[in-house]
Amino acid sequence: MTRLSLLWFFLTLIAANAAQGSHAEASPCSGTNGKPTRGIGLVIGNRSYGAKPLKTPKDDAQEIAKTLCKLNFEVDLEIDLNHAQMITAVQSLANTGKGKNLPIIFYYAGHGLQINGVNYLIPTDAAFTQPSDIPKRTISLDLVFDAIRSVGNAFPKIVILDACRANPLAEVSVNDWIPGLAAPVNAPQNTLIAFATDPGSVAADGVGTHSPYTRSLLKTLQKPGLPVESVFRRVREDVQSNTDGLQTPWENTSLTAQFYFWEPIFASVQINDADDDAIILVNGNEIAGWNNDRTALKRFSLEGGVNDVLVKVYNQRSYTGGIPLIGGHLPEGWHYSLQLRRSDGVELVKLSDKEDQPADNGPHHGKLFTVAKFQIRIDEQTGEVSIINSDFHSWEH
Secondary structure, three states: OOHHHHHHHHHHHHHOOOOOOOEEOOOOOOOOOOOOOOEEEEEEEOOOOOOOOOOOHHHHHHHHHHHHHHOOEEEEEEEOOOHHHHHHHHHHHHHHHOOOOOOEEEEEEOEEEEEOOEEEEOOOOOOOOOHHHHHHHOEEHHHHHHHHHOOOOOOOEEEEEEOEOOOOOOOOOHHHOOOOOOOOOOOOOOEEEEEOOOOOOOOOOOOOOOOHHHHHHHHHHOOOOOEHHHHHHHHHHHHHHHOOOOOOOEEEEOOOOOOEOOOOEEEEEEEEEEEOEEEEEEOOEEEEEHHHHOOOOEEEEEOOEEEEEEEEEEEOOOOOOOEOOOEOOOOOOEEEEEEEEEOOOOEEEEEEEEEOOOOOOOOOOOEEEEEEEEEEEEOOOOOOEEEEEEEOOOOEO
């Protein structure tokens, strides 16, 4: 059987008993809680392909939409769309985006295929009498590109395709079937296109509620402060691990500016005094130092989950020939004080410590040593900031 004949047979088969009542689902967004809208999204999950349904696209789409709503995106959620409804939904995305001056998100879960390097998304009512009908009765990815291109190039556009589902006719030789989707060739400027797996490969539908790709994406989207490229890099690492290397998510990007699904959460630190020096490390990076910054208020970003904080003091070595009550230069001590605040100015912690006369030639002379360590936790559901696992008198060297 030729490749196109096989493709014709497959799509006719899955459409033979397709549900006639394709429908849209009410948006999960109930406003943005008074916060500014951060972007416009269209989320589509096509599951009901008659004799060959998929298991996870409905749940995948619903949870992606809920997550984007929580992150203050205005989202249109659509489930099991036929051909006409898919065209309407894509056109509506473009119309909604015009004049809003906001990023655009397009997410699709369902069947997808490629012919001659062109990618097609499959409506639930797709049916064909001849191979030439395929472009007419599916949704070309180019149609999505044209829609978001019409919004303008000044704002980021993110296209996410969990659409490389396993071939239901997998017993056919791969020589007769081109799996997966093709690398895009007509993408708009300032766009990132994310595929559930690399071009020409197949992604799993999943054995639970979500596909491996969307399960990882849902988890990673809810981490504040990750640039979009870092989001998809973490998704790739997670999916590779969870599929034993059989599935490798892929991206093509022409983004020209930094984009966050969840903006970074910030805190600030101010060193009030120190002798001889004090530095603050967050997740291994120095964010403030007494000798460089003095009492300047230093702002820094936090990652979702747990952030490690170390306070280190340097105590210079000096001549220690003094004799108590008689005179001379006694061993020099050290001290520091600082305040850590949330982005709204509320104090998280205020620390100070000192050692007036360290042991002569002891471990705190001429060394940079840790005087305090703790963690700043960012709740990935609420964004709440808190101090945990504190040791404010560690004195480690």
